[in-house]
Amino acid sequence: MFGRYAPHVAATLSLGLPLIGSHIARMAIGVADTVMVGWYGIAELAALVIATSFFHLMFFLGMGFGIGVMGVIATALARGDETEVRRATRMALWLSVGFSLLLMPVMWHAEPILLALGQTPLTAQLAQDYLRIAGWGLSLGLAGLTLNSYLAALERPQVIMWITLAGLPVNAALNWVFIFGNLGAPELGVRGAAIASVMTQFIQLVLLVLYVNWLPMARKYNLFQRFWKPDWQAMWQVARIGWPIGVTTVAEGGLFVASNIMMGWIGTQELAAHGIALQITSITFMVHLGLSNAATVRVGQAKGRNDALWMRDAAVTVIAISTAFAVIAIAIYLLFAPQLVSLYLSPDDPEAPAIIALGAYLLAYAALFQFTDAMQVIALGFLRGVHDTRVPMWIAGFSYWVVGLPVAYVLAFTLQIGPAGLWLGLCVGLTVAAILLMMRFWRGLARGDWTAPTPAV
Numbered sequence: 001m002f003g004r005y006a007p008h009v010a011a012t013l014s015l016g017l018p019l020i021g022s023h024i025a026r027m028a029i030g031v032a033d034t035v036m037v038g039w040y041g042i043a044e045l046a047a048l049v050i051a052t053s054f055f056h057l058m059f060f061l062g063m064g065f066g067i068g069v070m071g072v073i074a075t076a077l078a079r080g081d082e083t084e085v086r087r088a089t090r091m092a093l094w095l096s097v098g099f100s101l102l103l104m105p106v107m108w109h110a111e112p113i114l115l116a117l118g119q120t121p122l123t124a125q126l127a128q129d130y131l132r133i134a135g136w137g138l139s140l141g142l143a144g145l146t147l148n149s150y151l152a153a154l155e156r157p158q159v160i161m162w163i164t165l166a167g168l169p170v171n172a173a174l175n176w177v178f179i180f181g182n183l184g185a186p187e188l189g190v191r192g193a194a195i196a197s198v199m200t201q202f203i204q205l206v207l208l209v210l211y212v213n214w215l216p217m218a219r220k221y222n223l224f225q226r227f228w229k230p231d232w233q234a235m236w237q238v239a240r241i242g243w244p245i246g247v248t249t250v251a252e253g254g255l256f257v258a259s260n261i262m263m264g265w266i267g268t269q270e271l272a273a274h275g276i277a278l279q280i281t282s283i284t285f286m287v288h289l290g291l292s293n294a295a296t297v298r299v300g301q302a303k304g305r306n307d308a309l310w311m312r313d314a315a316v317t318v319i320a321i322s323t324a325f326a327v328i329a330i331a332i333y334l335l336f337a338p339q340l341v342s343l344y345l346s347p348d349d350p351e352a353p354a355i356i357a358l359g360a361y362l363l364a365y366a367a368l369f370q371f372t373d374a375m376q377v378i379a380l381g382f383l384r385g386v387h388d389t390r391v392p393m394w395i396a397g398f399s400y401w402v403v404g405l406p407v408a409y410v411l412a413f414t415l416q417i418g419p420a421g422l423w424l425g426l427c428v429g430l431t432v433a434a435i436l437l438m439m440r441f442w443r444g445l446a447r448g449d450w451t452a453p454t455p456a457v
Contacts, residue, residue, distance in 0.1 A: 107134070
């Protein structure tokens with residue numbers, strides 16, 4: 001029996017492990033920014049936290065085009081349709097860049113928005129200073145994400161990981177120069193961090209473009225041939241698949257932002273412990289996110305072949321690998337929770353013992369939702385592979401905001417369970433999403449919805 005799945009295991013790990021590495025490296029770049037700006041000043045750190053949250057919201061809204069095209073490319077490759085590969089990727093780049101330019105006025109005039117959201121004048125001003133520079137990196141980041149999807153669909157994910165990893169020391173070095181004013185550069189504080197980020201994104205995008213043009217197997221697709229010419233049919237197809245992905249991502253991210261706000265209502269120590277626990281769980285989530293990307297490619301290939309059995313086996317394989325990683329994460333959380341939380345705190349801080357105890361307690365609840373958090377993002381990967389994104393958007397919105405958030409509020413405040421109640425609410429929302437999304441994929445597979453021939457873009 002294992003012999004039947006062995007090729008799927010090898011192919012999934014070959015795709016998934018480099019993508020996991022790239023996601024973790026990208027997170028590490030953000031952590032480095034936070035640490036280095038924190039060395040510079042507390043006011044600047046507060047502004048960076050707010051500004052990057054604002055930036056990521058815009059990024060999440062626009063990332064659907066780059067993610068959605070991954071399944072389209074994988075399906076086209078399986079059909080041997082070279083023209084569709086070029087058309088879909090090129091229009092995903094158009095949409096990503098165009099969306100970024102539309103959002104530039106929002107980035108440029110962020111201060112009044114942040115003031116209206118209750119931020120202090122100094123924080124709002126510094127955050128706007130950051131966003132006016134970092135906003136130019138939005139198009140670079142989204143274009144890079146699209147090329148990442150293109151290379152992942154071509155089963156060349158290793159270069160994505162290496163380019164992302166290369167950005168970590170580059171970004172840190174540029175931060176050192178521009179934040180603190182070293183090597184004769186002006187001391188720019190939070191604006192220096194924005195300059196470093198944009199320069200790093202530009203370098204990474206250039207490397208991706210050079211690699212895409214060099215890659216022998218990709219030359220036949222002529223990706224940048226007549227790049228200036230619009231292709232309205234392909235653009236509509238990618239937009240139709242992509243925009244619900246952006247909304248879905250914002251819905252899920254917004255659930256955790258809302259949990260941060262509500263935890264702040266409980267207390268400062270509780271918020272600190274909550275933030276640390278979420279940071280730890282986000283690292284393990286990167287594993288499942290990388291596997292979800294691999295699932296999109298594998299399922300998209302099966303769709304292109306109209307092979308239901310191959311799709312089933314590929315899906316079962318991804319679920320099994322993700323489950324194995326979840327079991328490992330659960331064991332780590334239950335066995336080493338205090339040690340993990342203590343890494344984020346100074347031993348001299350008088351509040352550290354209380355925060356460590358609460359953070360370790362919350363990680364026990366994180367262990368509770370490891371399976372469901374993994375399965376909901378894996379199911380989204382499956383559905384994106386078969387180009388099904390609109391209904392999953394509604395499922396995600398219902399699960400996170402109609403079920404998860406109200407349950408979290410009732411448990412935490414009405415029933416006065418406190419921080420544990422908030423995390424139980426997150427668990428309920430993620431569980432409902434996992435069940436409904438998995439049901440949609442497997443029912444569609446049983447009916448033959450995902451392997452019926454579909455027209456080209």
